[in-house]
Amino acid sequence: MxxxxxxxxxxxxxxxxxxxxxxxxxxxxxxxxxxxxxxxxxxxxxxxxxxxxxxxxxxxxxxxxxxxxxxxxxxxxxxxxxxxxxxxxxxNDPRFFKMKPTIIYLIFAGLLGLSLVLRKNWLGLVMSEALPMSAQGWHILTQRMAVLFLGLAVANEIVWRSMSETAWVNFKTFGLPLLMVVFFVLNSKLFERHALPKDGE
Structure with a gap:
């Protein structure tokens, strides 16, 4: 590879x-x-x-x-x-573009959920270089990220359907990335607890 x-x-x-x-x-x-x-x-x-x-x-x-x-x-x-x-x-209809994050997050929530059912570490295949962890760590993170993506999909639908375009653009530009950062910060203990030892350790 x-x-x-x-x-x-x-x-x-x-x-x-x-x-x-x-x-x-x-x-x-x-x-x-x-x-x-x-x-x-x-x-x-x-x-x-x-x-x-x-x-x-x-x-x-x-x-x-x-x-x-x-x-x-x-x-x-x-x-x-x-x-x-x-x-x-x-x-000439903005609704399609506003629905795009919902579709993306539902796809990833579905893929992560499927990986759990099939007992496959698909998330680890994608992120293991940045976050080397044990199989148990990846299993827990996969569960949490599936819930995260599902929650983000619901949040996007609520914002674009009930708020102004300006509110949605602010949510898309700043809110969604911030929520992702907060998620990984809150999971820092998980990364530490299940981190694989580095060479020489």
Whole structure:
């Protein structure tokens, strides 16, 4: 198996989070405006989506070119952004793009749940390089992450269906990543308790 090539962590972060930041900035500048393209009027949200899609494609391809590898989540995100973002632009309907995080999180919750049923360590295959842990540790983390993704899917549905577009964009840009960070911080004891010994220990 080919090892991913190392790149500057700042460059990696810029490529991973840059498209989302650009979407946020574009939306905030255009949210009260309309843009006419090809004789059709688009809201600021749809225009921000239209900007976001090709930028995400380019940055994902750049990551793949620089590292030689993409994670399953990056691939799934790219495909669903193209599909659901493309539908939002094509049909001039923001609901499809807002549903995209729900679909992503349900897919991952389902895959993690299936791995538990089949007694397979799929999460460990993806994350073991960053978090070397025992089989028991991966089993516990898989259970917790399945619940996390299910909860995030429900939260996304509640926010986009009951709140304003600005509230959803803020939730998407800052709330969802923050919840993921908090989740891993709260599980730090699990990582310590089930960490595999390093070479020489």
């Amino acid at each position: 080919t090892e991913p090539r190392k790149i500057n962590p700042w460059l990696k972060s810029a490529l991973e989070f840059g498209p989302l930041v650009l979407f946020f900035v574009t939306f905030m500048r255009m949210r009260d405006k309309t843009v006419t393209l090809g004789g059709t009027e688009y809201s600021g949200f749809i225009f921000a989506t239209l900007v976001f899609i090709p930028v995400l494609v380019l940055t994902t391809l750049a990551l793949w070119r620089l590292t030689g590898k993409l994670s399953p989540m990056q691939i799934a995100t790219l495909v669903l952004v193209i599909v659901f973002g493309g539908l939002s632009v094509w049909l």
